Amino acid sequence: MSKDDFFIGWAETPEVDRRFMLGAGLSIITGTTAVGIGISARQRPVGSGTWNMGEIREWRGIATSEPYGMIRTLDLDGTERTALLACQGKCGVSAKIGALAGKPVVVKGSLIHRGRHAMIAVVDGLDWIREDPDGSIDGLAFPQPEPIMDVSLNGEIMDSKCWFGAMRPARGKIHKSCASLCIRGGLPPAFYVRDMKDQTALMIMTSGGYGHNKDLLPFVAESVSITGQLQRFGDLFLLDAPVSAITRL
Amino acid sequence: MSHDYKMVQWNPFKKRFDVWMLSGVALYLVSFITLTYATQPEGNSFTPIQAMIRATGTLAFLMLNFILCIGPLARFSHRFRPFLYNRRHIGVTTFLIALVHGGLVLLWYHGFSETNAFVSLFISNPRYDSISGFPFEVLGFIALIIMFLMAATSHDFWNANLGPGIWKALHMSVYVAYGLLVAHMALGALQFEKRPIFFLVLGTGAGTVILLHLVSSIASLRISDRIxxxxxxxxxxxxxxxxxxxxxxxxxxxxxxxxxxxxxxxxxxxxxxxxxxxxxxxxxxxxxxxxxxxxxxxxxxxxxxxxxxxxxxxxxxxxxxxxxxxxxxxxxxxxxxxxxxxxxxxxxxxx
Missing domain, CATH: 2.102.10.10 (Rieske [2Fe-2S] iron-sulphur domain)
Incomplete structure (x- = not known):
């Protein structure tokens, strides 16, 4: 080995080391990038939800605070539709509806939606909801939950806001902490099921007609089995079951 | 050497190395994010922050794998010594990429709530008694703290003032951080992404690091007392x-x-x-x-x-x-x- 072959960082780099570094550097960068491409191309589909945060508008309809903050409105597509309500962050707003529950209201916020599932993320501050003096409850009043059948289903408990489009992906263990924070904050929990034919369904979870909250946290974002009653609530499906009816798979 | 401490003892070789390294980092991030969006089914798309979380997380892990392989490789072939000479720069860069990953996770998954994000990190998933359900974010957080300590003390000033024994012991904790990160990925991302390539990358990376260290250790074992x-x-x-x-x-x-x-x-x-x-x-x-x-x-x-x-x-x-x-x-x-x-x-x- 000649004197020049010995690499010393502070001295001039030997030519043989320069050539090796060039080849090795290019190989490492190319290889690492190829691995990255392989990983990125094989990720699971993350869902089609969207949140148009910049499109703040007003929505007219009837508000309710039970089981969760919701508004029944014609402003989504001209038919009677239900949109869940949420704050801009990880919290529900049912406690803030107060005396306006059951009354015509105007709600200001942006739309989060996935398929026919809709949620309005209301603006910060106190003026996100006001009574609508020109509104009417005719045709928009919330119906009573209508029992469909008793069911026993396997699936995953998640928070509705993220699954509707606030986050993508919004399922599984990597999202567990976020989903727990959302449900702890009062956002409506949802039960997501997928059958053998890859058909999916989403139900908003209740217990005895009231909303769940922290009681669900031990089961969030895990595979669970729930035995309860499937109900129709306008254009929503509810799964009414106490936490004692939930079993981890 | 040690008579004068500067933030970085630049020389032309280090500058060229850093340009190459940062170009590689940029290429990886751009490629990963581009493919992340391009390969999702129509109508599906990651949020930009979640795409960035994945890009930075995978890159930091791959870079840490390479860092841990440099030592044994340099023992097998002196041609790898220039990488060893610049290992500190790769290490600090890896920490900064991991910091972006951790910061975005803290903001996105644990922020926007009345619960303090750092508190949420430890309590949102309480299943400390389960292996598959274990709160993997905590493992990544501890690894990030170790990487921070290493990056912060990587300068020769700390080597001289802590003493070589303490400094070396502190920096050997990179192996603890690496173990935590392997568990972080196995109990986190791999619980959701179950296609073979994810297991292959993790297994190949960890297997290569372990194998190279084993072979290197065996090669330098004390053979015998000499006559x-x-x-x-x-x-x-x-x-x-x-x-x-x-x-x-x-x-x-x-x-x-x-x-x-x-x-x-x-x-x-x-x-x-x-x-x-x-x-x-x-x-x-x-x-x-x-x-x-x-x-x-x-x-x-x-x-x-x-x-x-x-x-x-x-x-x-x-x-x-x-x-x-x-x-x-x-x-x-x-x-x-x-x-x-x-x-x-x-x-x-x-x-």
Whole structure:
């Protein structure tokens, strides 16, 4: 080995080391990038939800605070539709509806939606909801939950806001902490099921007609089995079951 | 070396290296994010922050794999020493990428709530009693803290002030961080992304790191006590010693000894560089000084001291030549102690 072959960082780099570094550097960068491409191309589909945060508008309809903050409105597509309500962050707003529950209201916020599932993320501050003096409850009043059948289903408990489009992906263990924070904050929990034919369904979870909250946290974002009653609530499906009816798979 | 501390001791080689490294980082991130969006089914798309979380997380893991492979690779082939020379830059860059990953996770998954994000990190998933359900974010957080401590103390200032023993022990904790990160991925992303490539990347990365370290360790095992003479250890025949190079002797007790030959002079010093513990015996005598193969730190053959203005000192050992055979006394002199080299054919040669 000649004197020049010995690499010393502070001295001039030997030519043989320069050539090796060039080849090795290019190989490492190319290889690492190829691995990255392989990983990125094989990720699971993350869902089609969207949140148009910049499109703040007003929505007219009837508000309710039970089981969760919701508004029944014609402003989504001209038919009677239900949109869940949420704050801009990880919290529900049912406690803030107060005396306006059951009354015509105007709600200001942006739309989060996935398929026919809709949620309005209301603006910060106190003026996100006001009574609508020109509104009417005719045709928009919330119906009573209508029992469909008793069911026993396997699936995953998640928070509705993220699954509707606030986050993508919004399922599984990597999202567990976020989903727990959302449900702890009062956002409506949802039960997501997928059958053998890859058909999916989403139900908003209740217990005895009231909303769940922290009681669900031990089961969030895990595979669970729930035995309860499937109900129709306008254009929503509810799964009414106490936490004692939930079993981890 | 250590007479003057600057944030980065830049030289042209380091600058070129960093340009290449940062170009590679940019290429990876752009490619990953582009493909993340391009390969999702129509109508599906990641949020930009979640795409960035994945890009930075995977890149930091791959870079840490490479960092841990540099040491063994440099033992197998000295051509990898330039990577070793720049390992600190790769390490700090890896920490910064991991910091972006961790910061975005904290913001996105644990922020926007009345619960403090750091509190949420520890309580949102309470399943500490489960393996598959274990809160993997906590493992990543601890690994990030370790990486922070390493990045913050990576400068020679800390090496000099903490002392080589503490500094080395602190930086060996990279293996703890790596183990935590493997568990972080296995109990986190791999619980959601179950396609083979994710397991393949994690398994290949961890397997390569473990295998290289195993082979490297076996190769440098203390083989045996050497047949000596009156407590001195036999090194080699004089003619077997390559000029400007060393033979490493590993006594059963004590540190390894590097026995150098420079022309007709033969001297022995500790095999451990005072800087970062580099293997001096794999170095070379340059301009009369023993030169470490890792970062080019130098020591005089006759007293184990760095030439002025530098102040590092290493242990020296007595040598002698009998009947054409070189011996070394395994009892070290205090660092920096003058020890006259043996002269081939000189008056101190016996036999």
């Amino acid at each position: 000596g003479h009156e407590g001195w250890l036999r090194v080699a025949e004089v003619r077997e010693l390559e000029d400007k190079r060393a033979k490493i002797i590993r006594p059963v007790d004590g540190d390894a000894i590097a026995v150098f030959r420079d022309g007709d002079r033969i001297a022995a010093v500790s095999n451990i560089c005072r800087h970062q513990g580099g293997p001096l015996g794999e170095g070379k005598v340059v301009d009369g000084c023993i030169t470490c193969p890792w970062h080019g730190f130098q020591y005089r053959m006759e007293d184990g001291q760095s030439p002025p203005p530098f102040t590092e000192k290493i242990a020296t050992y007595a040598t002698r030549i009998m009947n054409g055979t070189v011996y070394v006394n395994p009892k070290p002199n205090p660092p920096g102690t003058p020890q006259a080299p043996s002269e081939v054919g000189g008056s101190n040669e016996q036999g």
